[in-house]
Amino acid sequence: NAGVTQTPKFQVLKTGQSMTLQCAQDMNHNSMYWYRQDPGMGLRLIYYSASEGTTDKGEVPNGYNVSRLNKREFSLRLESAAPSQTSVYFCASTWDREGYTFGSGTRLTVV
Amino acid sequence: SQQGEEDPQALSIQEGENATMNCSYKTSINNLQWYRQNSGRGLVHLILIRSNEREKHSGRLRVTLDTSKKSSSLLITASRAADTASYFCATERANSKLTFGKGITLSVRP
Numbered sequence: 001n002a003g004v005t006q007t008p009k010f011q012v013l014k015t016g017q018s019m020t021l022q023c024a025q026d027m028n029h030n031s032m033y034w035y036r037q038d039p040g041m042g043l044r045l046i047y048y049s050a051s052e053g054t055t056d057k058g059e060v061p062n063g064y065n066v067s068r069l070n071k072r073e074f075s076l077r078l079e080s081a082a083p084s085q086t087s088v089y090f091c092a093s094t095w096d097r098e099g100y101t102f103g104s105g106t107r108l109t110v111v
Numbered sequence: 112s113q114q115g116e117e118d119p120q121a122l123s124i125q126e127g128e129n130a131t132m133n134c135s136y137k138t139s140i141n142n143l144q145w146y147r148q149n150s151g152r153g154l155v156h157l158i159l160i161r162s163n164e165r166e167k168h169s170g171r172l173r174v175t176l177d178t179s180k181k182s183s184s185l186l187i188t189a190s191r192a193a194d195t196a197s198y199f200c201a202t203e204r205a206n207s208k209l210t211f212g213k214g215i216t217l218s219v220r221p
Contacts, residue, residue, distance in 0.1 A: 004153075033209070042199065042213035043154075058208065090153055097203055098142065102153035 002026050006091050006103035013081040013110045021076040021106050023091030029101070031094050032074035034058075034066060036087040037105075043090065049074055081110045115143075115200045115212035123218040130187040132215045134200030135180075141203045143176055145185050148197045148214070157198075158185075190219045 007022045025032065030051050035043040035058075045058030047066040055066050063085060065077045074093075078085060086109050092100040118133045134143070142161045146154040160167045160176045160183065167174050173186040187194055197214045204210070 035211075040213065043211040045208055045210070048208065059210075092154075092209075097209070098159050099144065099156040100146075100154075100201075100209060101156070102146075104153045 004091055004093055004101050004103035006089075006106050008106060009104065010107045011109070013078075013108065015082060015110060017081050018077065018079050019081065019108075020078075021089055021091075021108075022073070023075065023103060024073045025091075025093040025101070026072065027093065027095065027101065028071070029093035029095045030071070031097065032068065033092045033094075033100070034064075034074070034076045035090045035092065036060065037090060038087050046076065046089075081108075083110045086110045115202050115210065117198070117200055117212045117215045119215060120213070121216045121218075123220065124190055125220050126190060126192055128190055130190050130194070130217055130219070132185045132187075132198055132200075132217070134183045134185070134212060136183075136200075136202045137181065138204065140178075141205060143174075143183050144201045144203065144209070145172075145174060145183075146199045146201060146211075148199065150196075154199065187217075190217075192219050192221045195219045 004025045033048040034046040037043045044060045049055045049068040052071045067075045089106045091103045094100045115136045144159045145157045148154045158169045171188045176183045199214045201211045
């Protein structure tokens with residue numbers, strides 16, 4: 001089925017470890033986004049890529065880096081994980097910004 | 112900070128009743144969107160209303176937008192137990208960022 005695929009679905013990291021969250025979409029969408037969702041905070045934008053080759057910071061970019069590898073793939077990297085980065089991470093994409101398609105999320109725990 | 116704020120934070124109704132959820136925002140927008148999230152799942156796009164529109168319908172959903180009051184409402188008619196979920200409003204501004212509120216938890220009792 002067409003959509004947004006995120007891997008992994010679950011991950012436990014130790015403080016200071018690094019990891020990359022992968023996101024791929026097969027809908028030929030131009031724009032891709034990374035959000036984090038915390039209890040009581042709703043979704044907050046970490047980084048986004050309006051088109052292939054461009055990336056921009058969102059509301060909470062500190063501690064993260066992103067790569068728009070090609071039109072399909074947009075990865076999120078944590079260089080040195082901290083407990084404050086424990087969250088559920090969602091990738092989303094859109095063609096024309098009129099309706100976003102979300103992945104099923106990555107539940108990350110940093111201990 | 113969140114652009115949109117939903118009200119109420121939680122809503123519990125009986126199956127068959129209508130559910131009304133409200134969203135207020137602070138700055139000018141291009142469009143406002145509503146999403147649903149079932150427990151443990153990703154968000155699903157429900158409906159979008161543009162800044163030059165006042166009302167839109169999709170099945171049992173009706174959304175209104177009042178740009179003078181910077182507010183929107185989502186009405187779900189004849190609710191079903193399957194409508195139990197969290198609902199988020201999101202506003203899109205000219206700089207391409209979709210900003211979400213904190214969400215409303217809707218419980219529909221059978």
